[in-house]
Amino acid sequence: MILNRFVWLPLLLLLGSSAIAQDIQSLLTKINAYHDSRPIEKMHLHLDKYSYTAGETIWFKAYTVVGAENLLSNLSNIAYVDLVSPKDEIVANIKIPLASGLGLGDITLADTLIEGTYRLRAYNNWMRNDSSAYFFQQNILVSNGRLDNVQTQSQISGDNYVVLLRDLQGTPLTEKAVRYAISKDGKVLKRGRLNSGADGRLEIPLKDEYTQAKLSIQFENQAQVPVEKIFKIPAVGARPNSVQFFPEGGHLLAGTLNKVAIKTLQPNGLGIAAKTYILTSGGDTAAIIKTNKLGMGASHLFIDPKESFTTATYFEDGTSVQTSLPPIETSGYNIQVNNGNVNRLFAQVNMSSDKQNGKDIYLVVHHLGRTYYVSKQAASKAELTFSVPKEELPSGVLTISVLNHDLVPLMERPVFIFQTARELPLAVALSAPSTGTRKHVTVSLESGNPSDSVRNAVLSASVINASKIRDSIQLMPNILTSLLLSADLNGYIENPGYYFDGDFKSNEVDHLLLTHGWRKIDLASALTPGEPAFLPEKSISIRGQARKLGRKAPAAGAKMTLISSKNFMDFIDTVANDEGYFEFDQLFFPDSVKFLITAKDDKGKNNIDIIVPKAEETPAGPNRNAPDEKNDINAKFLDDILQSKQFFAGLEAQGLMEKTIAIQEVVVTARSSKKKASENSANLNGPGNADQVLTAEDLETCPTLEMCLNGRLLGVMFRNGRPYTTRGGGEMQVVLDGMYIEGDQLSMINPVDIQSIEVLRNVGYTAIYGSYGGNGLIIITSKTGRDAIQSYTPKGIVTVQPKGFNLNRTFYKPVYEINSENQLQRDLRTTIHWEPNIVTNSEGKATFDFYTSDEKGTYLIILEGLDLQGRLIRKTIPLEVR
Known part of the structure; x- marks a missing residue:
């Protein structure tokens, strides 16, 4: 591991001139140099809410901090946010820019998503040097009433896992042909087929080894739309509760x-x-x-x-x-820590008689590579007491490490320091403590104290209808739990908000730290760290190597040009180094933009191969919050689904939302004498493995390709000559003879030259294309097909599509005033308002406003953020709507 969270840094020690003192100082100097060059970043996402339904948008703000004081970080300028499905697959991955550690983003939940427990994961390139266990991770529940329209009730009954299938009105789905698969750790343990009974009941046989496995069932709903459900199988058989013991300090x-x-x-x-x-x-x-x-x-x-x-x-x-x-x-050490005093932290090191040798014992208090206190005492008695002043200690998880005379770590003990002075003062005033529906509300904020030299703070605010939130908001993750607990502790934390709900629960947090185990310190890795595998990203870069044609030898000094396919007059030049490596940096472009890279040697020839490696993906990995995963989400949020369907219908009628179009799946069982798709097709699934195929015969009467395809491709619509999927509205990727081209280039292709066209929309076909297949693909194979490709190999040119920044959308904010056009006919929002970019002025003041919806009840205004001193705040304010 490149970054070790539990290696400590020194303050100046008043040491003598002995040889061992020199060794200590030498060690501390090396560790100091190591950590000065490798600060550790932490990240938190403030989400607008904690559960969603397909068709909604996840709105979030990213806070990236560095150091124990949680200062906004300038180290990384790019962050990545992944949405991981119940199948542990990354179904959405966006890149957002960070400015002084802050970033905004949003992820639209497609109507094709499987219902279940999803997780948001956020990190940057520098954080990848450390364990992914310290990435920001948060579970969210996603229901689906757009295309799914099926609710389930599942449980273990005897030796079977029983699933009841019903539509949203409660009618059983009878005699449904169901395919199922049970998988665990990437391996399929069981596959099978069965039919639902008269009451919509499925009974799937279980074995003990299926515990914590994932069950996938696939069938068609009443509208003949393919549906998949994922269930996490609980403990199979009679499994007892368990107890674990954790001695303080490990001994x-x-x-x-x-x-x-x-x-x-x-x-x-x-x-x-x-x-x-x-x-x-x-x-x-x-x-x-x-x-x-x-x-x-x-x-x-x-x-x-x-x-x-x-x-x-x-x-x-x-x-x-x-x-x-x-x-x-019977021989060794233990430690006892008393954290109950407001002003001082006490630690007592106990030792057996054989360890009372008069040699020095060192006690170090540190956090993420920064030391706050160092003391030593001679091991001349059974008990050594250390007293640490809390005044200079930051809030959060600190570690007490005990080392012997030879600097060998003996034990360590995590402690939590909660400094009320390190909490950002934030006064909140509403224009009225209660109000009516469709009324205007103004929220006034004032951060900091009058005595503060700087009162600027950066905040985000979410206003939600609390009646639609099933889980306790006070127990959910927040900026305090993320930056003060989760970022420093490896493992699952149940109900993290519990520790900060009301008065800070110091004893409860201490028990949490004690039961997260004893972590051995590894000083050796700090002395021989090597180069970090991942560097902080300041901008988007495109890197590669230029090689002599057909060889591995570098094309030293090759003249490289990067050309944007959006504007061929927009280009950047650079020169490859002696090893042929080149880099275009300081780039800033939105996602889905393609580029051409050209190369010429010193004679102006293009006899060069250009190698651009694919960006290394970060695997989804296990869910650190797996115990919180839930099944049967549609049933839990049935009322919300039914209400959201009404709300979405109103948005569609107003043109504020794309309509859901479900095309009935057609299964062709007749055998054909030959494949319809060209055998030269570049379809990565194999020729003919597509949702729809058109042949040369189908295109014989087409004057232009666009005119021929418009209306004939299922699930595809054309806008300004470009193909878009009707499911989600995104632009589809066009592939011509294995080359990715722009959609508007279809008009340049002569239909007479085409052998076949394949349409890929189903995730089973598009998944192999990764991000290129997000909105589906159209695979075009010309009559010359692969023969033309083999006869001509492009030299000195390559097409690349690096991941660009996510284009943020604007949160829709209705205005209920006379003559206002920005209104909803029926307002049933769950997220009433999202205000991600609040910055208080030099006097600590800022305001924002919103309009209530058509629903009465209690709304919650949730505020999170920090100031330039790293003081954190999380605050909830109720608003009664009558």
Whole structure:
């Protein structure tokens, strides 16, 4: 791992002139140099809400910070945001620019999305040097009432997984032919076919190894539209709850007082309240540990060297389990931390008699490579007490590391510091505490204190109809949980907002840190770090290598030109270096733009091969929040789906939303004497594997290709000569004899020269094309086909389509005033308003406004952001609409 989160940096130590002191200073200097060149960035996305339905848009603002103080970062200027499906596939990937660590973006949820638990993942190139576990990740629930229109109820019943299929009105889907597949860790464990019963019931046999596997079922709904559902199979068979023990600092030491934390879990990975009794060999109770509702708790335990212990845990569901404590050491160290004092952090290092050798013990308090406190004491007694002033400590997860005289890490203990002075003061005033429907509301903000030298803050605000949010908003992730907890802890955090809901729950957070395990420090990697694999991106770059034609030898000094296909008069020149490598940087362009790269040698010849490697993709990887994944989302949000269908119908009638067009799937079973598609087709799925195929005979009477295709290609419409999909409205990719071309070039192709045209719209055909297939493809094969390609190989020219920046849309904001044209006929919005770019002035003041919808109830204004000092804020303000 290039970036190690748990390597520490020094402050100046007042050390003597001994040889060991020189070794310490040398070590600290090396680590200091390492981390000065490798600061660690953290990222948070503020979303407009936490659940969506197909057809809606995810609106978000990105906050990128660096260092323990959460200062806005200028390190990276580009961020990536992925939408990962319940099948662990990246279904949307956008690139957004960052300015001083801030960026805006949006992702439209296509009507073809599978219902289920999706996750948003955000990161930048520099963050890829560290573990992807520290990327921003958040689950969101997505229902689908656009094309899906099926609700399910699923559960384990006996030895089967039972799924009930019903339409949105509750009518069972009877006698539906269903294909199913059970997969786990990328491997298919079982495939099968069955029909739903008279009550829409499916019964799929289970085995123990199917636990936590994904079940996929595919069928047609009542409108004959193909539908797929994904279910995460819960624990199969009778699986008990479990308990884990976590000694403070990683060690249980005999003859001393120890602190032991526990974590009690259900088989699905969620916490469960329980009570654990630690019993002596004689059956006496040595300690009792009671967990909270998230399954975490801690207590002290004195360990008699002559005693042995057992434990008994009783869960709130009536079950119990008996187990043993972790091994008890008779020689070694342990640590006890007291974080309850407002002004000071106390730590006591205990050691066995054989470790009391008079040599120095070092205690270091650090965070992400920056040290805030260093102290040493001689190991001359059983207990060493350290007192750390909190005044200079930042808010967030800090690590206490204990090292011996030889600088060998002995143990470490994470602690959470919550400095109220590090919280951004933010006053919020509404034009009225309550209001009516379709009324204007103004929100006035004032950040900071009058004594602050700088009061500017950057904020984002979401206004939502709280009655449509199923989960508790106070328990959901937010800027505090992202930047102060999740960015520093590897693993799942259940209900992260719980710790900051109301008064800060310091004891609960301490139990969370104790049960996230003991992390061993690796100092060696900091001394020999090598070059980072991924550099901070300041702009979009296109890199490659120029080689002599047909050889691997570099074309040193080749003159390279980058030409935009949008404007052939717009070009950039550069020269390849001695190894043939070239780079065009400082680029800024929207996504979907294609470029031509040309090359000539010093004699003006184009006998050059241009190699442009594909951008390395970041795999979706496992979901760190997997225990929160839910099934049967359509059923959970049925009322919202029905209401959203009315709302979308109104938007479609006003021309504010594309209509959903579902084309009935046609299955052709007749055999043909020959393939309709040309055998020379460049279709990556194989010739003829397409949703629709036109042959030369179909095109015989066409005066122009565009006129012939318009109206004949299913699911395709033409605008200004370019083909667009009717499902989502995006422009389709045209491929001519294996070459990607622009859609408006269709008018230049003579229909007489075409052998076949294939239309790819189904994800089963388009997936192989990656981002090129997002809106479908039209594959055109000329009558010369591959023969023409083989007879002529382009030299010194290549077409590339690097990923550009996402084009942000503007949030639609109705205005309900007399004579206003910007109104909705029926306003049933869930996200009432999205204001991502709030900047308070030098006096800390800013305002924004919005109009309420047609629905009464409680609205919530959710504000997040930070100021230039890195002080964070998350605030919710209710608004009653009557």
